[in-house]
Amino acid sequence: MTIYTAPVADISFLLRRVFGFDAIMASLPGYEEVNTELAVTIMEEAGKFATSVLEPLNRPGDEEGCTLENGVVTTPSGVAAAYLAFAEAGWCSLSGDPAYGGQGLPRVLQILLDEILSSANLSFGLFPGLTRGAAEAIGHHASAELKAAFLPKMISGEWTGAMALTESSAGTDLGLLSTRAVPNADGSFAITGTKIFISSGDQDFGGNIVHLVLARLPDAPKGVKGISLFLAPKFLVNADGSLGARNSMSVGALERKMGIHAQPTCLMNYDGATGWLVGQPGRGLNAMFTMMNAERLFVGIQGLGIAEAANQKAVAYAKERLQGGGSDGTPGPVAIIDHPDVRKMLLSGRAFAEGARALAIWTALQMDIADRHTDAAVRKEADLLVALMTPVVKAAFTDFGFETAVASQQVLGGHGYIREWGMEQYVRDARIAQIYEGTNGVQAMDLVGRKLALDGGTLTQRFFALIRAELDAALPTAGEGLVAPVAQALARLERVTQRLAGSGGGAELGAAATDYLRLFALVSFGWMWVRMAAAVPALDEATAVEVRKTALARFFVERMLPQTLGLEAALASGASSLMALDADAF
Template identity: 85%
Template sequence: MATYTAPVDDIGFLLTRVFDFDATMAGLPGFEEVNAELAVSVLEEAGKFAAGVLEPLNRPGDEEGCTLENGLVTTPKGVADAYRAFADAGWCSLSGNPEYGGQGLPRVLQILLDEMLSSANLSFGLFPGLTRGAVEAIGHHASAELKATYLPKMISGEWTGAMALTEASAGTDLGLLNTRAVPNGDGSYAITGTKIFISSGDQDFGGNVIHLVLARLPDAPKGVKGISLFLAPKFLVHADGSLGARNGVNVGALEHKMGIHAQPTCVMNYDGATGWLVGEPGRGLNAMFTMMNAERLFVGIQGLGIAEAANQKAVAYARERLQGHGADGTPGPVAIINHPDVRKMLLTGRAFADAARALAVWTALQMDIADRHPDATVRREADALVALLTPVVKAAFTDFGFETAVASQQVLGGHGYIREWGMEQFVRDARIAQIYEGTNGVQALDLVGRKLGLEGGKLPQRFFDLIKADLDAALPSAGAALVTPVAEALARLQGATARLAANGGAVEAGAAATDYLRLFALVALGWMWVRMAAAATDEAATPVAQRKAVLARFFVERMLPQTLGLDAALAHGAPSLMALHADAF
């Protein structure tokens, strides 16, 4: 049975041929010594850990699941040891702030590591991923004292993190939450309430679990403006950094889920738990969204990781499975990879994964530029582009990732339905990524309702101009057969964007949102394919370059035409969606 192989050759191609990683790093203070050779060598080791340690735990962990007994969470056999080995090897601290013990390496390396973890063991990857998100929020918004107390051990991986937002009556609309925080008179607060769906809410790795909890102060107004953010650890911490008494942070139950069974998704009870304010009173969502936006990109990468792993397994099976005659008349039985429909499923998954990885690297480079570029204007522009792409990466990558998992399962036929082959787990695990950290419908509404209006509506046009410039530059090497269809799809996207701006209104935005996001994503992926195809013509005919040229053509001819249907649907607007009375459904 095929095992996961980290896509290191593809990563090397992206960093050296498509994005000129070395030149970008050279212009960012603190990254001058980072280059593609270093990045690839680090990621090669990450791939070995993912394939050798984490993937073998994936199916057993899914079958065993987590347990809760006497208030204590136990993760599946081998997970705790694997996590400690992961932390001891320094992987938790890869992109962490050096001021608190991190290695300070670029986001590009972090995102590519996250992809490998998601491919090998999605449940495991949530532990360091959620911890890093909590670190982001604490690092941006907490007091110096809280940072000094919690960040070093969270960045090292000795302690883990979780975010506690959702309540039974408050999901997407967090303005309805009821958890309360009452001042204790010493600068701390007593937090009382119950949260649900809390991934990594507890673990048996040792150390501490640091919860970031949304709650209301006694005089807080209703709605989102009355929400504050608090840090509540599982164990209180002494002045010397050692662990003290157990805090009032307890697991009430474990959620029974469709997938990610090796990840303890908890119902958390905060029974007068001692916590400390993070950021300003009443601005909890502002602080929490620092974590949420990081997590949304992380979840998008989970979709990519599942797609990569599922496609690899499907390709390996299709090469070995013999069935039927060849479509060209070759006597059978032949390997099913020779059948056109099987090839279509495999190529669709591969064309998505390679382009998504490229777009993820581009987005991560913008994050590094936004953090470190010496020019404030360049930093601000890069940060805005990341904001624009965040809902697209989260929603499109997880939609296409789930579709790839389903198609890869289909390649295996009946074996795809059987647990021992691992494909049905990919389908179950991938499905949650479309839901958590804000459903994909919410991401689409964020794109059309908020992000398109940034910079007075000029941000999307700036992004479109950037794509257009790259398409023009790539035309001589990539050729009109690839560039022109992407340029035409970009024109459709620009037209749809203009119609949304002209029509306005919540109903039209809601009716357009998911189709518009998919259209946006297909154009962005097409942009990446043009860049990769152009780069492939500039180097010797390596296997990677040869594959890129073929896949670029497949994407443009077989996937990009979806933009025609999406544009036609968007042009009709909301009337047919809203015409049927609710009672008539």
């Protein structure tokens, strides 16, 4: 059952009415021609491609899965052709560097596209997403020769990319990795080791696959400071740009996993594979982390995208399915969307998705500002705000996204548990986004351990002051009933932040991390709901999307935001109840 429609009306409302997108773009050199109308046009087209080509492959791709035979990976029927059409239509290059053939459109448009792809077909979206991430790392850190040889075809999508970080005993803690890189006489390196969980590690689209591999040089120090980054393509590239010999790397196995079955997640063997150093020796993690903000934002968007698609399907089902009498005494059967508890599940998903979309746009706007603003101080502040928000977007969007997929599945009852309706696939696919690109626990540690300390701890204070100022400004239009509860939740967040800053760190940070991140996210969503409610025009000129915003804002504030009460109370208890038990006593 194909249901999904790209949320273009909401995108239009957010860009035009909430964020003043056109004015911001007009102020950023190179983006002057970008505006809401262009964004809407592009997203309408993206929506057409997604619903006509990608979503129809989603369920079949899950059923068929990928195969590995005689070392050759085959993606599910139709995926290769869809990828080639996607690249041919120019979607891979949307935000790519124009110096290498990209369209140079802003990050905001990229994340809107990413959401639509994630809604339609998460497994598919990883191919261009990982290629873009690899291209960004190369763009920032590789030599001019490597850039010239690889970037144009990666940005066009003709070649794809993969990131080879994890090993079986080195996941979250990459300092433990053991893959080696030995210098060759010609300046290249011979890379040997085994990597696991490598998304898009291979495919059958033709072209090349550019692996970015973390490895250790001989005599490199232990730990993260001994890690360097290497570029190792599946096929070596001749001087004329044509594909040469097969490199010494192979797919050892496809991981058998809970979901994203159309995505070939590879165990990769590098057997003296030829590679080239990207960036400085011993600075491999640094090179990976410069693109981490974008990648983690992308993963957060995946959580949003699946939530949007799952919620839309659950709404469609709930309007059709007849069961029971109405809560107002209407004799049944009535459509189950009339039942309050079903509404609660649907509204929770909708309030998350629209709040998250707003926050994603806000964050992507900061990235564009950090990239292009003419004032260096403004660029720097925007960059800090992106750093602060990145773990929140990654972890909270994927946690709430998973919860939304589960709640949407619940709306369908037993029909949600069987494969036919596709709801259980959303749950299985959404689950990975909480794990990869740094588990959500790692994100939470990043927030409390690094991000709260940015700029000497003053960044968070400025961020909270920004929210408070915007709440105050919204009061006349959004109203006390919405603004006051969000301001109270913000005060909770500020109290907890202050307590954490004075806690001395260590176990206190770890014990607080995930609850703190959820509190931070709920306040941020509340802030966005106030901004959205304030942007709704007088009712007689409001569109349907806009009228709905006011009702959703109220639902969010009354039914979801109160979680912040319990989070503050739980956080007040500190670490001791977590650390009391000996490991042996568990």
